[in-house]
Amino acid sequence: MSFIRKLEKNEVRFVVTTDEDDHAPDQDFDPECLKVIKKRMEEGSIWAWCTIVVRAHWKAQRNLCTGTATLGGCSYESEEDFRANSGYFEQMCDEALADLQENMEDHARLLEPLITQASYEEWLVEKTHEE
Secondary structure, three states: OOOOOOOOHHHOEEEEEEEOOOOOHHHOOOHHHHHHHHHHHHOOOOOOOEEEEEEEEOOOHHHOOEEEEEEEEEOOOOHHHHHHHOOOHHHHHHHHHHHHHHHHHHHHHHHHHHOOHHHHHHHHHHHHHHO
């Protein structure tokens, strides 16, 4: 249990990137598909064969509050193709959001010993004066 509330999807910015995939696509596709993928790879397409990473950012200053979901062995035309046609994008956003929430709760538990009634009241007074 944590004292921080659950984040909503509309509070989070989702970013999709690609990483190089660790294994070759040789066993994952039929020969015709494989031929097209290898040609696209030779042409430098980062989406031809990759690991897709979806990151959820909340208040993205210095990437302190980030959650991640990854999916390897992917081949898409583009980020737009992945988002629209993969069937994985929304699921990965949900996974990244859950990871973000867990990371934030870990941070909250880490900071908990530093929060005292006196420090909270002092912060509250300062915050009130700022407004």
